[in-house]
Amino acid sequence: MYEPLAERMRPRTLDDYIGQSHLVGEGAVIRRMIESGNISSFILWGPPGVGKTTLARIIAEQTQVPFYTLSAVTSGVKEVREVLDRCRADARSMFTKGRPVLFIDEIHRFNKSQQDSLLGAVENGTVTLIGATTENPSFEVIRPLLSRAQVYVLNPLGKDDLLHLLDRALKTDKMFQGREVRVEQTEALLRFAGGDARKLLNILDLIMQSIGANDPFVINDEIVTSRLQQNPVAFDKNGEMHYDIISAFIKSIRGSDPDAAVYWLARLIAGGEDPKFIARRLCILAAEDIGLANPTALLLANATFDIINKIGWPEGRIPLSECAIYLAASAKSNSAYLAIAEAQAIVEKTGDAPVPLHLRNAPTTLMKELGYGHDYKYAHDFPGHFVKQQYMPEQLNHPTLWTPQDNAVENRLAERMRRLWHGDAPETPIN
DSSP, X not given: OOOOHHHHTOOSSGGGOOSOHHHHSTTOHHHHHHHHTOOOOEEEEOOTTSSHHHHHHHHHHHHOOOEEEEETTTOOHHHHHHHHHHHHHHHHOTTOOSOXXXXXXXXXXXXXXXXXXXXXXXXXXXXXXXXXXXXXXXXXXXXXXXXXXXXXXXXXXXXXXXXXXXXXXXXXXXXXXXXXXXXXXXXHHHHHHTTOHHHHHHHHHHHHHTSOTTSOEEEOHHHHHHHHHHOTTTTTHHHHIIIIIHHHHHHHHHTTOHHHHHHHHHHHHHTTOOHHHHHHHHHHHIIIIIGGGXXXXXXXXXXXXXXHHHHOTTTTHHHHHHHHHHHHHSOOOOHHHHHHHHHHHHHHHHOSOOOOGGGSOOOSHHHHHTTTTTTOOOGGGSGGGOOOOOOSOGGGTOOOOOOOOSSHHHHHHHXXXXXXXXXXXXXXXXX
């Protein structure tokens, strides 16, 4: 049976592993786990072809603990429970070197009940869970499971990583032995690979299949482009749809082009993209790129996400189209996004600045005696439901975090803030 190049080139040790130095480099967290043999539960989050499954297999090989694998695509609650029963038996065995590891590929495809079935075994230490996902775990993994497993982010492979992989494949794989090999250009190869090791190796496989048994193996931009245009499915079209076309979709909406937005939406639908993923991205965009310029946009995006869960396909394409057109046609502002980014930067720099005493809660007599809540002014007791007082830690000197942008809604909000904070606001309560 033919074994694809990507499988033949799969690393077996950390020394052969390419990329993700922040996790597996010298002194990095996962390398320390493997070297110590003490593996904690974690979830690997990253795009396809960056080494999630490979890393799990290396852990299994080097720690030599019982290792079980499930695919969320083909496994249900029954299969999960059967594997957990075997893990419990291993954990009780005197011959077991360490705690069994359960690797679940595409864990984001497990529903709530399937994920719930894992909780007890992870919590009581029966099994160490390693999950792999291309989707944001915050959305796809239940909170109790997230609290028991650290999330590690894997990045797309960089140019140097991909060139290293290319060089290794050409020098070590049997497919290229005894054949003339010429690498003339790599720009198209790297562009189509898009940070995905599996794509790069699949492209090499595809080129090899298109040449004669005694022909030289040549890589240049023309050959790579022509082969992929002739075989658009051979290099993982779904992966391209997921990362490249969703990017074009979002950027078209941000750029206020409703026609392009609907076109890319149609491409996403044709590519089999998960409608919930599309709706989630619309919610993020509504807050990040439209924001206060049109707060209704976020309401519509949220309603779209809700209705997608109710009606499904194919009718779900209609509210998605409505939402995409509305967001594209809306006024744009990223002031809320910039404000929270600036606030987070200040928090990181200044640390835990103390809450002013008058803003603190005072549920006990002792706290009241210590001045908690003293001199707090209740805004609703004052004309216009406003009174000037200090709300930030004094040491910060009240930096400006929200900078209104030039649109009708934010202009009105900014004018109200100027009137309240820089005008003659009453300082005497109504009663």
